[in-house]
Amino acid sequence: MLIREATPGDWPRVWPFWHRIVAAGETYTWDPGTSEEDARALWMNPAKRVYVVEDDTGAVVASAYVTPNYGGPAARIANAGFMVDPDRAGRGVGRLLAEHVLAEARDAGYRGMVFNAVVETNPAVRLWTSLGFTILGTVPGAFDHPLHGPVGLHIMYRAL
Numbered sequence: 001m002l003i004r005e006a007t008p009g010d011w012p013r014v015w016p017f018w019h020r021i022v023a024a025g026e027t028y029t030w031d032p033g034t035s036e037e038d039a040r041a042l043w044m045n046p047a048k049r050v051y052v053v054e055d056d057t058g059a060v061v062a063s064a065y066v067t068p069n070y071g072g073p074a075a076r077i078a079n080a081g082f083m084v085d086p087d088r089a090g091r092g093v094g095r096l097l098a099e100h101v102l103a104e105a106r107d108a109g110y111r112g113m114v115f116n117a118v119v120e121t122n123p124a125v126r127l128w129t130s131l132g133f134t135i136l137g138t139v140p141g142a143f144d145h146p147l148h149g150p151v152g153l154h155i156m157y158r159a160l
Helices: 008-024 036-043 093-107 124-130
Strands: 002-005 049-054 060-068 077-084 112-119 134-145 149-159
Touching: 002 093, 008 036, 008 049, 008 060, 008 077, 049 093, 060 093, 077 093, 093 124, 112 124, 112 134, 124 134, 124 149
Parallel strands: 077 112
Antiparallel strands: 002 049, 049 060, 060 077, 112 149, 134 149
16 A cells, blocks of 8 residues: 555545545544535645555545644644545554554654544544553543434544
8 A cells, every 4th residue: 555645636536435434423523514625625724744545556545634733832743634435444554544644743843643532432542542642531422423422532642
């Protein structure tokens, strides 16, 4: 698999799985009805370093971004977002992309990475903890999960 920085032309290949994941309303705090135009502005924002993963056929199967979580004197703490095509889940794509993004963030001078709102039922919580993230706290019942009802949102952190 090839991991590379995204180009504007990658968006049409990211949008189908981005939309599918967000519309499911199970793992992201974004509005499940987010339009393609708004989604592109959120994900492909020029202030973010965006990456894609291509499989052996050249299909884009995952994407991630890195951006400062805070501004000014705290701008060396990163935030990131990750999406893996649900049809490719469980094959190590997420771990491969996460390891790449963590290394890229460290090389860019970030001292740590924080996730502000990880849905506690998200299977990715296991991935993040296996990669050294800790749960700093949980906002109880903050997320209305379509299957589980109100569930917590974890704030997770890892030093780089």
